[in-house]
Amino acid sequence: MNHYTERKYVFMVAVILVGVLFIGRLFYIQVIDKSYEAFAQSNSQSVTVIYPARGLIYDRNGKLMVYNQAAYDIMVTPMLVQGFDTTGLCNMLGLTPEKVKERLNTAKSYSRRVPSVFMKQVDYETAAVFQEKMFQYPGFYVLTRTLRNYQKSIAAHALGYVGEVDQSVLNQDPYFQMGDYIGISGIEKAYESFLRGVKGKSIFLKNAHNQTVDSYQDGKYDVPVTVGKNISITLDSDLQEYGEKLMKPYLGSIVAIxxxxxxxxxxxxxxxxxxxxxxxxxxxxxxxxxxxxxxxxLFNRALMAQYPPGSTFKTIMGVIGLQEKVISPSTEFHCSYGFWAGNIHTACHLHDSPLNLITGIQNSCNTYFINVLKRILEDPKMSNTAEAYDNWREHLVSFGFTMPLGIELTSELKGNIPTSDYFDNLYGRNHWNYLTVRSLAIGQGELLMTPLQMANAVAAIANRGYYIIPHLIRQIEDEESIPEKYITKIRTSIDSVNFIPIIEGMDLVVNGGRGSTARNARIDSIVVCGKTGTAENPHGNDHSIFIAFAPRDNPRIAIAVFVENQGFGTTYAAPIASLMIEKYLTGEVKRKWYESWVLGQVQPQQVTPEPDTTASDTITDERDNIIDQE
Amino acid sequence: MIVARQNIYANIDWLTILIWVVMVAFGWMNIYSANFLEVEGSVFDFSMRYGKQLLWIGASLLLALVILIIDAKFYSLFAYILYGIIILILTGVLVFGKEINGARSWFVLGGLQLQPSEFAKPFTALALARILSSHGFMVKKFSDLMKAGFIILLPAALILLQPDMGTSLVFFTFVFVLFREGFSANTMMLMGGLIILFILTLILDKFIIIAGIAGITLFVYYLISRSLKDTLRIFFTLVSLFLVLFAINHFLKLEFDYFRIGLATVIPLAVILAVKILYRRQKRNLKLLAGALIGIFFVISVDYGMNHILKEHQQHRIYVTLGLENDPRGVGYNVNQSKIAIGSGGFSGKGFLEGTQTKLHFVPEQSTDFIFCTVGEEWGFLGTAFVVLLYIFLLLRLIKLAERQRSSFSRIFGYGLLSVLFVHFVINIGMTIGLFPVVGIPLPFFSYGGSSLWGFTIFLFIFLRLDASRLELLG
Incomplete structure (x- = not known):
């Protein structure tokens, strides 16, 4: 059974050969070659870490938004600390002796050999004095880092912030060391890998007196520092600043795209x-x-607050109706103070009747859009209400509703549009119809959308049918392009012709005559198209909403404004949107009085009231508690 | 022969156990020193590595005892089942494992981290021994060889997916076991030769390799033919042809590199020689020439593959794996530091707990893969030579034990153990003294780590258990 026995000699020879080779080599490096000993004796190398400057952030017009400022940390390596003049140190750093002791102990418990921060961010003068006297305090040294600084105090939610790495990052990525900084939220986090740069490392040899003698191996193992990449973001810092100013008295959100x-x-x-x-x-x-x-x-309402869209939703109802060919622009419906069906009544305000699609948008007629929903859900093309409903919902999904759009910032919420299953469960299969869900037609009920999603939908309307995922990055230094998904057009399920009547209606909302609901958003030199809305708020006053884009042809800005607890869209949201558009398109705001009014510096009585928008707000219906808004 | 059921403690190889004890104990001393801090802590501080290692050592003593108590037949009977279980676990770790340093190699159970790939080594050896010793198995039969190859490559592939290149490579050492069982020596040499040629192609200028192949071929030709005159004639033809082509290239400014000129020299000459050889029907010379041409063709293909087929980052990965390029974390720096630490130990070392290089964090992974640095720095040449000799002694002892087995199962398993230990020994010590590229695998019985210690303890003691029962089985 045991053949090839002679082959054991091959194994023996191999083992012995390797043994001889190893022992020979060890004898050479340990006994004959003295240079290694010399290296170690010159004890030892000191590794200096050079922190890269973080990349700068510019706005869309090349204006600097975020830059760096030097900061000085006093570091300590507990193992190297020898008796020192505690009083001197206390005086220099403004610490009590107890504090010094406490901090030394903290550093010790982290590691005796690895330096840790003794005192963070002392000012330049202190650092300079300390640097001079450092030789009296072995084990201590000054580490220069950079901190973020802001040209204007704006856009905190978008920019995010930078902070020290936590333990989980330290465990995952060996690049980081305790005390290193990393982008924690916003742009700082999303583009961390570009902004960060690469730490450099210089290795020096030191003599017994801890003085630097020479660079180790002629710098062969040094790593040059790589400065972080600068980036440009899409924000217009002037517009951002102006918007923050306008929103100062309120809760809410503005998104402009x-x-x-x-x-x-x-x-x-x-x-x-x-x-x-x-x-x-x-x-x-x-x-x-x-x-x-x-x-x-800290809560970023633009991405995380979810509201019913209110009457602004009628624009999208309109395009879906046209796309499904259940209405045409000239389809008319009668309305007499609301929608009536048996004992069901949804209120509407006083306006001309009948209305067609365009004037329906202009007057924000509830009855009109409940009828549109009726036609969509009773579409003979579909086999039942549930199928028609899901088809309607699919159109909405194509506008980016019900999902996070994919902006760079984390924690974006997805909003909600229930599926037909939801109503099947609630009312029973085939036991619900357009009447049951009619509040959806006017943007109430179960609908939830984020301001970002609404602004994106407005952009899709302005583009007559497509959108690009809203994003903040404009350019990254040395990169040819921004990520693919931020330049890819996404088509909605609506043909572009079907947007024309809706845009006509939105034009009339702002620029029309009698019945227009937001004439206060009008700007003389620019054709603004808009739509008002009010989100019902079970917890308090309703939210004021306005969506708009301008100019009507070749739109350059689409905007959604949400002002919480301020009632009708036309009251606050529309003027704010109008001012933002004026600011962005003309560079300055001429309607100062209007601005002061928004900011609450002028009494509302001085402004021309909008009788047609407020006329109906007292008409309520107890049975289904749906209040008309505009 | 009479089946003799004897007290296994009488037949157990206590000498090997003694070596194991010395290795583990000396290993622990070095782990203690590498993690030692002046003031704090007792030896039993379980938050420190030396404390934890004591726990692993205690547990491995228990493991060893259990392995010795179990009947020897268990290991051959359950070889496939144990192998199957470890394959399942290796698959599981890819899904449920915890990612540490970019590799999904670990299971975390409370405070315990286990690396299943360390346990895959003994169980793969069991399955390999079982199949190679099965009735009618022939290493030279292609289908049988494939079966054995599958047993070896399956765990290696799963470990490569983690990805843990170093541990995965270790499995290829089972080829040595196949060699012991009759795998063709020529094929082994050819494989070895091609691997060396592959590495040389990446390191050296290709012209030098062509010249080298030509030189070696000529030398072998001289050994075969014993005709200095013929050899010199071919040599001068080669050189003059090269010089002529070189001159043409130079004066006509054709700008071909040396490699191309070399090829243009060698290939026509080889064709002429081939015709001559075929005419004279010199079989040995034909083989030699064919060998040389295969070598040259191999170099060209490797060169083409590296430069034209692989993408830049793939090339980079190969170079880094072979230690030919520094990776961003600075492998070159680490090896240099490791050499300094060992070299600074001198003849008798700085003394226990007196090492500075390893303590000051100059050497990375000082208690795991680079534990040998601590030995070198604190115990000097005496210490390192002791460790190397200890290994040589253990390996030679294992050859002896393996060869005295009557059952092929036990012998093959013994060679499996021997091969894996040998490769760990060569690669680990080789890399710390700069003779080998840095492949992160531990030094068996020395390095810190429960999985590695347990894996090798299981491996060694299963073999010792089989050895203790060697007389129970008919040869």
Missing amino acids: EPPSGEILALISAPYYSPDSLVGRRLGESFKQLSADTLNP
């Missing part, structure tokens, strides 16, 4: 906070305060 490119021009969530408050040493304390604030300024 350049329709053809999907670039976000302004992203405002009010209340907001100053990006400066989350820099460096201030971060911990500010964060605690902001988190405790009951108005929750």
Whole structure:
């Protein structure tokens, strides 16, 4: 059985050969070659880490938004600390002796050999004095890092902030060391890999007196520092600043998008906070305060607040009706103070009757769009209501509703449009029809949308049928292109011709005569197309909404404004949107009085009231509690 | 022969166990030193690596005892089942495992981290021994060889997916077991030769390799023919042809590189020689020439494949794996530091707990893959030579034990153990002293880590258990 026995000699010879080779080599490097000993004796190398400057952030017009400022950390390596003049150190750094002891112990418990931060971000003068006297304090040294600084205190939600890496990052990525900084939210997080750059490393040899003698192996193992890449973002810093100013008295959100490119021009969530408050040493304390604030300024309403779209939704109802060919632009419906069916009544306000699609939008007629929903859900092409309903819902999905759109910022919410299953479960299969869900037709009921989704839908209307995922990145230094998904057109399921009557209606909303619901959004030199809305709020006053784009031809800005608890869309949201459009398209706001009114500096009585929009608000219906808005 | 059921403790190889004890104990001392801090902690501080390693060692003593108590037949009977289980676990770790340092190689159970690939080594050896010792199995039969190859490559492939290149490569050492069982020596040499040629192609200028192949061919030709005159004649023809082509290239400014000129020299000459050889029907010379041409063709294909087929990052990965390029984390720096640490130990070392290089974090992975640095720095040449000799002694002892087995199952398993230990020993120590590219595999019985210690302990003691029962089985 045991053949090839002679082959054991091959194994023996191999083992012995390797043994001889190893012992020979070890003898050479340990006994004969003295250079290794010399290396080690010159004990030892000191590795200096060079931190790269983080990339700068510019706005769409090349205006600097975020830059860096040097900061000085006092570092300590506990193992190298020898007895020192505690009083001197205390005086220099403004610490009590107890504090010094406490911090040394903290550093020790982290590691005795690896340096840790003894005192964060001392000012330049202190650092300079300390640097001079450093030789008296072995084990201590000054580390220069950079901190973020902001040209204007705006756009905190979009920009995000930078903070120290936490333990989970340290475990995952060996690049980071305790005390390193990383983008934690917003743009800073999304483009971290570009902004960060690469740490450099210089290795020096030191003599017994801890003085640097020479660079180790002529710098062969040094790593040059790579500065972070600069980026441009899509925000217009002037517009952003102006929008934040307008929203200062309110809760709510503004999202403005350049329709053809999907670039976000302004992203405002009010209340907001100053990006400066989350820099460096201030971060911990500010964060605690902001988190405790009951108005929750850290909450990014533009992406995370979900509202029913109210009457602004009628624009989309209209295009779906046209696309399904259940109505035409000239289809007329009668309306007498609302929609009546048996004992069901949904109120509407006083306006001309009958209305067609265009004037229906102009007057924001509830009856009209409940009839559109009726035709969509009773479409003979479809086998039943559920199928017709799901088909209607699919159209909405194609506008980007019911899903996070995919902006760079995390924590975007997806909104809600129930599926037919939801109503099947609620009312039983085939036990519901357009009457049951009629509130959807006017943007109420179960519908939930984020301001970003609404702004995106407006951009899709302005583009007559497509959108590009709204995004904040415009350009990355040395990169040929921004990510593919931010330049790819996404088509809605609606043909472009079907947008024309709706846009006509939106034009009349702002620029029409009798019956127009937002004449206060009119700007003389620009054709603004808009639509008002009011989101019912079970917890308090309704939310004021306005969507708009301008100019009507070749639109350059699409905007959605949500102002919480301020009632009708036309009251606050429309003027704010109008001012934003004026600011962006003309560069300055001429209607100062109007601005002052929005900011609450002028009494509302001075403004021409809008009788046709307020006339109906008292008509309520107790049975289904749907109130008309405009 | 009479079946003799004897007390296994009388037949157990206590000498090997003694070596194991010395290795584990000396290993622990070095782990202790590498993690030692001046002030704090006792030896039993389980938050420190030396404390944890004590737990692993205690557990491995228990494991060893259990393995010795189990009947020897168990291991051959359950070889496939154990193999099947470890394959399932290796598949599972790809899905449920925890990713550490970019590889999904670990199961985390509470505070315990286990690396199943370490346990795959003994169980693969069991399955390999079982199939190679099965009735009628012939290493030279292609279908049988494929079966054995499958047993080896399946765990290797699963580990490569983690990805853990180093551990995966270890499985290829089972080829040595096949060699012991009769796998063709020529094929082994050819494979080895091609691997060396592959690496040389990446390191050296291709012209030098062509010249080298030509030189070696001529030398072998001289050994075969014993005709200095013929050899020199071919040599001068080669050189003059090269010089002529070189001159033409130079004066006509054709700008071909040396490699092309070399090829243009060698290939026509080879054709002429081939015709001559065929005419004279010199079989041995034909083989030699064919060998040389295969070598040259191989170099050209490797060169083409590297430069034209593989993308840049793939090329980079191969170079990094072979240690020919520094990776961003600075492998070159690490090896240099490791050499300094070992070299600074001198003849007798700096003394236990006195090492500075390893302690000051200059050497990476100082208690796992680079534990040998601590030995070198604190115990000097005496210590390192001791460890190397200990390994040589263990390996030679294992050859002896393997060869005295009557059952092929036990012998093959023994060679499996021997091969894996040998390769770990060569690669690990080789890389710390700069003779080998950095492949992250531990030094058996020395390096910190429960999985590695347990895996090798299981491997060694199963073999010792089989050895203790060698007299129970008929040869």
